[in-house]
Amino acid sequence: MAKKSGGGCLVLVIVAGLAIFGYYQWQKGSSAAPPSGDDTGGGTGRYVALGDSYTSAPRTGAAAGTPPGCDRSANNYPHLVSASIKPAEFVDVSCSGAVTASMTGTQKTANGTNPAQLDAVTKTTTLVTVGIGGNDVGFIALAQQCTTVHPNGAACRDRLTADGHDQLAERTAATAPKIAALLDTIHTKAPKAQIIVVGYPTVLPDGDGCWPALPVGSGDVAYLRDSLANLNTMLSDQAKAHKAGYADTATPSKGHDLCTASDTRWTEGIVPTSHAIPLHPNAKGEQAMAETVENLVKTP
Template sequence: MPLRRAALAASLLLTAVLVATGLTTPTLAAPAPDRALLSQTAERRAPLPYVALGDSYSAASGVLPLDPTAAVQCLRSTRNYPHVIAREIGARLTDVTCGGADTSDFFTAQYPGVPRQLDALSRRTRLVTMTIGGNDSGVFINAILRCGAEGTAALGRGNPCQRRYGDSFVRTIRRTTYPSIVKALRGVKRAAPNARVAIIGYPWILPRTRGCFPQMPVARGDVPYLRQLQTVLNDAVRRAAKATKVTYVNLNRVSEGHDACQRLGVRWVEPVVAGTNPVIVHPNALGERRMAQQVIRRMRLG
């Protein structure tokens, strides 16, 4: 028998023996799927669970159209910066922003049927944003309203608001608003321990000097006074973010030149007189879009 045929016959004989004795090479079972890896992959593919908290600057109060899912008192817009962010990054948004909210509304119901804002958070939440603090103790909004009344009575001359109220507003922000923001941020982090959290500063409402009486009925000498007050408020927000290891989105530089005294299409905040937002001294749709862009850039969400 030729050598090749002999080798082939021997090979066939060996195979037959192995089959008969059950010693054939076993079929390797497919490895069990890595459940942790599958879970991580599924999580990456699922929309990011995003919760938006905060006040009227977060809610875009007065900007149409209104969000039909929101309580009417909240005046929440579907064009607010949380909605813009969610559309841009494909997140699953839970929006509980509400006009008039202050930090206490994180912990207690703001209105009947409007739960405390922290109830929207959970361990599944992965992103949280907010603008908050401007309504605390009524100090910032009241300062604008009171200075507007003083400026109107003075026909835009002098600094009647500063002479009447001095540093009382600033003291309230430093002594009351700042610790309240810290408390709110700590509450957020406890309720959403797996989330990235950002707090956004307030865009400039007034220019550095002069103003634009009567569109913004603040006396010329009180414009730097209110501008400094907003500087102190934004600094309180920044310091609270640092104290709680939360991301601070600074709007000071990018909103310069976009205050309520600028023309339509440039300004991010609407003035008291001849504005497009019935909720005066609040952002317009352009301002909300620009705020969203800063959050996306600062948080590297794009």
């Protein structure tokens, strides 16, 4: 999620890591299947992947597609899904730093401009995956404000929930109609398409975190973890309300968060130990996300 100082989102902790380093952004879960009537296509026709950096997966593998500034990898979950289901056509237009506005408008990156992602969705499209929303909540603007030398701190939570207003919850609520409009537009542009909204994986562990490896206080870890869960709930609710499936990547990725051992984690920490950018899924994480999506794809 993070922007080109990053790539696709997760919560303040993601952007905090990106700010520090100057970088850019399974066990099967309880994913909700999309409507399965004969009026939708599925994995046999044209598959279009939309999303941010959690979809494009910067640096997990060989670079794929243009513009280079979108940081797509050839082993991100859309490419893995495509290799598995073998659609007649496959187009991945995901881009690091994308927001919902990047679906209908161009997105400038540090190395080229990505066309409006929805331009790739045509009347012949039969499958669309969508991984978006985290950047809309505005985590990037809060980048440098959650790191701390106090392991039990909660300065970000206290500031962001002052006066009885939870800013992250309010921004998530404000993003919901944008997701709704996006899904409705996809249905209009591709009336035969199966749509799958892809949620964000588990980034933070249960408990207090792993300070100082992750320099975020325990109170803020809990707040950010809950805020991410709220974002995923919103995405799931919008998928259900707008005739789309929901790929729950958070449930299968529990126990594989950034505080786990390097051979266990599916999301990298501030200093990656495998190919990925900080605080984003590595190749194992993208593979797990792909498997969750594949379980929902309609095939003959």
